[in-house]
Amino acid sequence: MEKIVLASGNAGKLKEFSQLFSGWQIAVLPQSEFLQDEAEETGLSFIENALIKARHASRASGLPALADDSGLAVDALGGAPGIYSARYAGAGASDAENNQKLLQALKDVPAEKRGASFHCALAFVRTADDPVPLVCTARWSGVILAAPAGDQGFGYDPLFYVPSEQLTSAQLPREVKNRLSHRAHAVKKFEQLWHEEMVMPEQQAHSATGTKFF
Numbered sequence: 183m184e185k186i187v188l189a190s191g192n193a194g195k196l197k198e199f200s201q202l203f204s205g206w207q208i209a210v211l212p213q214s215e216f217l218q219d220e221a222e223e224t225g226l227s228f229i230e231n232a233l234i235k236a237r238h239a240s241r242a243s244g245l246p247a248l249a250d251d252s253g254l255a256v257d258a259l260g261g262a263p264g265i266y267s268a269r270y271a272g273a274g275a276s277d278a279e280n281n282q283k284l285l286q287a288l289k290d291v292p293a294e295k296r297g298a299s300f301h302c303a304l305a306f307v308r309t310a311d312d313p314v315p316l317v318c319t320a321r322w323s324g325v326i327l328a329a330p331a332g333d334q335g336f337g338y339d340p341l342f343y344v345p346s347e348q349l350t351s352a353q354l355p356r357e358v359k360n361r362l363s364h365r366a367h368a369v370k371k372f373e374q375l376w377h378e379e380m381v382m383p384e385q386q387a388h389s390a391t392g393t394k395f396f
């Protein structure tokens with residue numbers, strides 16, 4: 183079975199990915215099996231950071247790697263915290279501290295102006311220096327509540343209200359979050375790319391255009 187490394191140290195993400203990849207014919211291994219240090223997220227976009235993390239994990243493991251860079255963009259804050267979501271309340275901040283800081287920043291913003299989106303960028307590299315990575319993005323729109331609700335999930339889930347379900351992302355059954363979320367939709371797009379770039383070229387061994395390095 184093909185092995186790929188999942189380049190994330192976030193337990194909440196890893197749990198979601200294990201569900202999202204459950205039907206796949208590949209072994210998705212957590213990066214903790216190969217490396218201890220985390221990549222420095224120096225990019226200016228989710229895509230750049232996802233690529234940095236994927237290359238870092240592939241370099242350390244010698245395996246193909248998939249990374250997720252994600253975050254919450256709040257309309258009333260001009261898209262903040264965005265790529266800085268994990269470090270919104272400072273380096274190493276907890277989810278609770280980040281949520282608290284967000285509530286404080288939005289304390290005077292009325293309900294109708296509290297729109298926000300989760301963004302997810304996935305980057306897959308076959309090798310650390312892969313010049314043709316597979317990249318896809320997706321977003322999920324919602325509203326930031328004035329107080330947290332729900333205890334499932336991670337990150338900003340307790341503050342992210344999903345209008346279509348009338349629940350926060352932390353109150354949704356996991357299978358519902360894994361159908362609706364930014365990560366779920368990015369994985370769907372990745373599945374399409376994976377099929378086109380990694381499965382089809384193998385089936386069409388004579389194709390001159392396929393790029394499959396393993």
Ligand SMILES: O=c1nc[nH]c2c1ncn2[C@H]1C[C@H](O)[C@@H](COP(=O)(O)OP(=O)(O)OP(=O)(O)O)O1
Pocket residue numbers: 189190191192195220223235250251252253254267268269280300335336337338339351363365
């Ligand atoms: O579905 C989600 N539900 C709630 N919160 C979420 C979600 N998706 C991303 N988020 C938040 C968590 C963190 O504050 C930031 C991700 O930051 P991000 O750098 O991509 O991940 P991370 O540092 O936690 O782990 P890693 O970089 O090892 O994958 O956005």
Ligand SMILES: [Mg+2]
Pocket residue numbers: 223268
């Ligand atoms: Mg991170």
